[in-house]
Amino acid sequence: MEKEEKVMIVLLMMVLLSLSVAYTTFYQGGTQIQELSTSSKPGEKVYLEGTVVSERFTNTGGHLLIDVEHSYGTTKVFVSKDKGAQEISSVISENSKVHVTGEVQEYQGGLEVVVQDISDVKVL
Structure with a gap:
């Protein structure tokens, strides 16, 4: 093999390695957001659509708690003060x-959806 051929093979291998690392790091096509259900577990990213039953601010911290009635019952939605509660x-x-849209977390024995960004709550 010529020197140029060896260099070309090494460069192609580096390109393939870089592409595979980028693919596994950034590709999220397999992680679709599922609707909140009775089988949802803490740590999962979910969505729910429903009607606001109540909303109130916490006694300390200025965080927003929203009760949303949807197809699986009523779920608490937590919005931190620094994530757009006001x-x-x-x-x-x-x-x-x-x-x-948010992450399922367990709080005082029940599940709630924790909003990560102000854009995760949309009025329909």
Whole structure:
């Protein structure tokens, strides 16, 4: 084999390795967000659509708690003060139809959906 051929093979191998690393790091096509259900587990990213039953701020911290009635019952949605609690509270009210995306977490023995960004709560 010529020197140029060896260099070319090494470069092609490096390109293939780089592409495979990028693919496994950035490709998220296999991780679709599922609808919240009775089988949802803490740590999963889910969505739910439903009607706001109540909304209130926590006694300490200024975080927003929203109770959303949907196809599987009523679920608490937690919005941290630094994730847009005030802004979300200003656009929703009781009986608002909402689409919420967030992470399932366990709190005091029950499951709740924790909003990660203000754009994760949409009024329908």
